[in-house]
Amino acid sequence: MELEAIPGVGEKTARALRELDDPAATVESGDVAAIARAPGVNEARAARVARGAIRRRHDDASRVLATDRAREVYRGALGLLKERTVTDYAEKRLETFYPSASASRIAEAQAFAAEATKHDPDPAVLDALEGVEPLEDPPTVRVRDRCLATADAEEYARAEARVPELSVETVEDTRDIAELARSYASVIVLDEEFAGMDVEGDVHVRPDALSTPAETVPERLLAFFAENRERLEAAAAVHETVGAADRTGDADGDAAPEPAADLDALRDALSRLDEDGTIVGDAELERLTAAVDDLDTAVSTAESVADDHLREAIRERDVTIEGTDFLSLVEQGARVDSLLDRELADEYDTAMGRAREHLVDALELAPEEVDLAERVFDDDPSFPVERDESTVSRLRTELAAGRDRRAARLKAELAADLGELHGPVEELVRDALELDVELAIARFARDFDCVIPEVRDPDGRDEGDAGDEGVGGADDGSSGGFRIEGGRSPLLDVDFADVEPVDYAVDGVRLLSGVNSGGKTSTLDLVALVVVLAQMGMPVPAEEAALDRFEEVHYYAKSQGTLDAGAFEATLRDFGDLVEGADGRLVLVDELESITEPGASAKIIAGILEALDDQDAVAVFVSHLAREIREAADYDVAVDGIEAVGLVDGELRVNRSPREGHLARSTPELIVEKLADDRGGDFYGDLLEKF
Known part of the structure; x- marks a missing residue:
């Protein structure tokens, strides 16, 4: 479809619409919410675009409303319909219905309205619709622990456009990639020519990375679901309420359609996702995250535990140094540490044990992490106790790496689950919003004792078909x-x-x-x-x-x-x-x-x-x-x-x-x-x- 061929769509609007995943199909669908996701296109504008697409589809150039008073009547009629909507979406969607002289458009709209009037507007369903809104694209999420790498300038430009969440780096050889691996937790190389290289670090050669964004940057999908959590839960509630109303209603009526998405699977997936798009509910990830966050505090507290024990030990013991021994220690330039080693060696070992035990317990360290944690405090006596900063830094790096690896795996797993739900939940929300449109028409028909009229084709009528006197x-x-x-x-x-x-x-x-x-x-x-x-x-x-x-x-x-x-x-x-x-x-x-x-x-x-x-x-x-x-x-x-x-x-x-x-x-x-x-x-x- 040539977007500029749609009535009312100019070059600027067409350019915005092309930012949609499937512009032609989206515009043709008449889905006002989906069209409004184009940059700079609000729902009112989206309704006009949808109306223009309808006109084009039916080759409808008619302008039925020829005078101001006729247009006032249309606005009054449309207003009565809009008053019976719950969502803002339904108000705008109703604007795609306009007086047409096209037989095919009238027939299409009548078929929609005839189905809509079969609904029995249940108050519980109307209440559930209160929370439903069109889905929104979240702001771009910046992911700083991962990067893309390429030696090709065109691939670099494509990567920046398609995966704005990640930094894109230029490389010339494996040495450049190794350097990136030291700066990023993970490096994704886009060029197949680097396949088989031996580089230390988390480096993957994936020429298909730009075409599989859910694997490359699962944060995008997670952010989408996190941003739309309340909308999705509201849409799920609408479908459940419709189902409940159907179960308690007329047994002879049509059964409520099955929701487009598995609601149990949706709720399970959402329960694993925080409102900011991070993974929740995994004990190991929570342990590692807490360990990284609490490391400095835990080390300081462990130092205090050791110092308190040594201080008490010194208070409670008499340390005797003979004159010759004292003179010898001074002549050798010995410090207090030497006295501790000689007189309080056992107590120092006990203090170190308590400090290490506190550190392991406070951070809930796994067995493979304990050895490094124990080296935070060495066996050389000192008072106050001093940490080994390089060991603390190494422990922090290992814990953070473990956390990031765990989070990346969980994100990938959850993104895979959500990827299967992405299309269905969009349909789930769209169905709920369209239900509001249908219920507005049904309520209008019931409130004003309406009937679907017969609209005849004046050119196709047989002049001899005069009927009974009316x-x-x-x-x-x-x-x-x-x-x-x-x-x-x-x-x-x-x-x-x-x-x-x-x-x-x-x-x-x-x-x-x-x-x-x-x-x-x-x-x-x-x-x-x-x-x-x-x-x-x-x-x-x-x-x-x-x-x-x-x-x-x-x-x-x-x-x-x-x-x-x-x-x-x-x-x-x-x-x-x-x-x-x-x-x-x-x-x-x-x-x-x-x-x-x-x-x-x-x-x-x-x-x-x-x-x-x-x-x-x-x-x-x-x-x-x-x-x-x-x-x-x-x-x-x-x-x-x-x-x-x-x-x-x-x-x-x-x-x-x-x-x-x-x-x-x-x-x-x-x-x-x-x-x-x-x-x-x-x-x-x-x-x-x-x-």
Whole structure:
């Protein structure tokens, strides 16, 4: 895949995406979290990249949302879905669902949504999702006890790029390698030409070292698991909770899928790893680590043990030196050490034994380490007791080497185990995050009594396939347009339970009339919402819905007051562009007459309706000038009406579902009619006759 061919991906973003292990597959997968692991690409940007890849895959150049109001409806619909997510990932992932005119994309998204709505959102699962986040790459770990060595300049550059954790050294011959072996605990030589050399130290010739990073630098894999420990544990908990919910739920339902990773093996591996990526739980490594750390303290304490014993021995014994002996010792330049050797030899041996015993016990030294430890204090008497610094240094070096060898072996073993889990745990986390996306859709569908709509291909419909008569006198939808039964908009500023259901079907160009506050605008909102959600591939808030796949949705909200000349001209220009190519478009317009004087508005709307009708467009225009528009039009304009039942205690009672072929009465007409009925008299009767 050519990354720059993805809509919205420029050279800079493509360069960042190429840093991923498999850029094409990652982008194609739509995995927002995986895409966001590219340097400098956040989740919002990753969602746009994924959306662009989807468009490219479906050859989808459509831009369904053609007006600001249509885009507002999309944002509202998307917001309702996002409100039902738990993770930030799911919020961004939902942004990859967009209103499309591509039949294959809509079908793909609908299949995903249909599977999602089968879920029963369990509160325990939602709680478990709280801790799940996308996996992150840890900061580069610097490993200082190991290096790579090569005599090739190109190999040197590749090594620096592929294994930044290790120092890379240049060598010319075995002498250089031997020198490195004295500075590093381990040397990995990349050049095969050095195979078979005899060099003292931990030196390995591995030409494949750059292609097997888990063996070369196991710290990388350990750091990844340490960095993501909480995320992995949270994902494991989600899958276990799903499994528990499945076991206690409907026995006839589909069983929860097996987790992608062996959770017991994962937890066992994590138990051997500290939060900073070091090995834990191995007694021998802990002993060696403690011995290196505590060596100086243990030696000092051992010195004190010996000194305390000698001091007590001297206090408790009388040492007699005859004059001739004293003179002889002085003449020989003897020191106190000589007196100790002569008078307290046994006590000195005991003190040395106690010092050595303390050192061995304090450091928990192994039998093979004891001999060197015992040489820390030699047998030549002295007071205070003195350590042999060179022997202490050698002991430290041997203990550290043992520690490093043990740690390296354990790291390699754990990295091998984790290497087998690396792919599965990425899938484990991805499955948990995707579950949140699916549960958000399921919750949306349940909260708003949704159904998966039928989205038809307008080009593939047989014109003779007219069905039974459906809602509002229109057919069942097979002749085009849209049909909604029992639709309720969750975007209204009332509790969803209080929203009255609406039935409406349109298969051409319609005027929608009705009383003020009767629900005309909310009906347009419902139509726009159902179409937008349907072409996103999402369930829609209705008992049943069917619609054509529209190329564009043009929704014009009610203008706030009469427009000045410039704005009026611009508005007419927009409608001029609209009617130039209205095929495959849905046009929704709310009270266009408010842009200018009523008389002129009626003529303008009539002209727009004529143009749309000539092109077999699907359109609904809300207007209070239905009579005037019909009179101005040169064809029989279809009019639907939201019928008012009457006034009850000063409140309007309305049948919210538009009635086909019905010019709805206005609110003033209803009030005059009520007064005529209540009060009688010629005045109210004459007024009523004028409507």
